Amino acid sequence: MVVEAEVMRRTAAVLEAESECETTGVEEVGDASLAATAAVRMGSDATMVDVAVTELDIRSSDANPIDPVEPLHFVPSIRSGSFADIGPRRYMEDEHIRIDDLSAHLSSILRCPTPSAFYGVFDGHGGPDAAAYVKRHAMRFLFEDAEFPQAFEPNKDFLKSVENSVKRAFLHADLALAEDCTINNSSGTTALAALVFGRFLVVANAGDCRAVLCRKGEAVEMSQDHRPIYAAERQRVEASGGYIDDGYLNGVLSVTRALGDWDIKTPHNSPSPLISEPEFRQAMLTEDDEFLIIACDGIWDVMSSQHAVSIVRRGLRRHDNPEQCARELVLEAKRLKTFDNLTAIVICFSDEYRSSSHNNQQQLPRFRYCKSLSADALCNLKSWLDQDGYN
Incomplete structure (x- = not known):
C-alpha cells in the first residue's frame, strides 16, 4: 500500500x-x-x-514585418520537387518552372537576397502554344526586360518593387503573345509565380492555378482563383462590358484572368473583361511555415487546399521527398477522377522532416524469414535440446 x-x-x-x-x-x-x-x-x-x-x-516588438531580416530570425532552407501528368486529356498543355537557387541561376545579371527561389505554373488552354511560349521566355520577361530590382536585403521598398516588376512582366508577356504571329490568337494560359527572397514569399497569380502554404499543418491560401463565380471578378467583368454565361466569361472561358486569348480581349489600352494583370499576396515565413504547394486547377478541381496539405505533410513525414509528394498529389487527383492535365510543385522551407523520416525508417521492424524444417531436422533439433537440458 x-x-x-x-x-x-x-x-x-x-x-x-x-x-x-x-x-x-x-x-x-x-x-x-x-x-x-x-x-x-x-x-x-x-x-x-x-x-x-x-x-x-x-x-x-512592433517592428514592421517587412523590415530587413535579423540574423537570429528564421531563414528558410529551400528544396523542392515537381510532377506533371497528362491526365485524361488528349494533349498536355501545362508547363512549369522550378529554380531553388535563383541567385546562382542569375548571378551574372541579378543581385538579390539569399536564399532566393522562383517557381511558376502555366496552365494552357486553346492549345499548348501560349503556355510553352511563356515558360520559354519567363526568365527574360521577369528578370531582364522588367527591370527587376536588385538588393542584398529584402525590405518594404524592395518587395514593392518586386511586385511592380512582376506585374510589368505579366503584361509584357501578354502583349508578346499578341504580337507573335506563330501563336494562335485563341491560345492562352493562366500563370502563377512564387518568389522567395530571404524570409519573404511573394505570389503573383492570374487565373485559377493556386498556391497554398502549410502553416503548422493548416492550409493558408496564397492566391485567389480568378473564376467568374468570384464576386469581385464578376463585378469587374460586367463593369468592363463582359458577361457571365453559365459560369463562363463571355460564354467561352472558365477564367477571368489569363495571358493570351486575344480573340476575346479588346484592343490595347481599352477596358477588357479578360485581363492579364496579376493579384499579389505576401507572407513573412517563420518556423511554423513548413512548405508551399503550387498547382494547376486539375488538382484543385477535385480536392480542397487542406486535403492537399494533409497529403504532402503525411508524405514528408514518411519519406521526406518533395518530388514524391508532388507525384502523390497528382495520383490522388487522378483517383478522384479529375478531368484536366495535372501539375504540382512542392517547396519545403525547412529540414525538420528529415530527422523524423530517418527515425521512422530506423523503427521499421526487421523481419527474419526462415524456411520450414523437415521432419528429420526437427528430430535432430529435439535431440540437441534434450542433450543440453532443455527438456
Whole structure:
C-alpha cells in the first residue's frame, strides 16, 4: 500500500507539471527551445540568457514585418520537387518552372537576397502554344526586360518593387503573345509565380492555378482563383462590358484572368473583361511555415487546399521527398477522377522532416524469414535440446 501511495503521489506531480506546460503556450515553449539551442552553440549559460532575451524582444516588438531580416530570425532552407501528368486529356498543355537557387541561376545579371527561389505554373488552354511560349521566355520577361530590382536585403521598398516588376512582366508577356504571329490568337494560359527572397514569399497569380502554404499543418491560401463565380471578378467583368454565361466569361472561358486569348480581349489600352494583370499576396515565413504547394486547377478541381496539405505533410513525414509528394498529389487527383492535365510543385522551407523520416525508417521492424524444417531436422533439433537440458 505504501508503494502504491508513492506511485500515485509521483503520478499526480507529473500531471500537474504537464498542466503547467500546457498553459505556458506553444510560442513560449518554441522561444525557450530556440534560445537553448543558441546557447549550446555559443557555449555558456550567461550567453543563453542574453540570446533568450534578445530573441523574445525581437518577437514581441512592433517592428514592421517587412523590415530587413535579423540574423537570429528564421531563414528558410529551400528544396523542392515537381510532377506533371497528362491526365485524361488528349494533349498536355501545362508547363512549369522550378529554380531553388535563383541567385546562382542569375548571378551574372541579378543581385538579390539569399536564399532566393522562383517557381511558376502555366496552365494552357486553346492549345499548348501560349503556355510553352511563356515558360520559354519567363526568365527574360521577369528578370531582364522588367527591370527587376536588385538588393542584398529584402525590405518594404524592395518587395514593392518586386511586385511592380512582376506585374510589368505579366503584361509584357501578354502583349508578346499578341504580337507573335506563330501563336494562335485563341491560345492562352493562366500563370502563377512564387518568389522567395530571404524570409519573404511573394505570389503573383492570374487565373485559377493556386498556391497554398502549410502553416503548422493548416492550409493558408496564397492566391485567389480568378473564376467568374468570384464576386469581385464578376463585378469587374460586367463593369468592363463582359458577361457571365453559365459560369463562363463571355460564354467561352472558365477564367477571368489569363495571358493570351486575344480573340476575346479588346484592343490595347481599352477596358477588357479578360485581363492579364496579376493579384499579389505576401507572407513573412517563420518556423511554423513548413512548405508551399503550387498547382494547376486539375488538382484543385477535385480536392480542397487542406486535403492537399494533409497529403504532402503525411508524405514528408514518411519519406521526406518533395518530388514524391508532388507525384502523390497528382495520383490522388487522378483517383478522384479529375478531368484536366495535372501539375504540382512542392517547396519545403525547412529540414525538420528529415530527422523524423530517418527515425521512422530506423523503427521499421526487421523481419527474419526462415524456411520450414523437415521432419528429420526437427528430430535432430529435439535431440540437441534434450542433450543440453532443455527438456
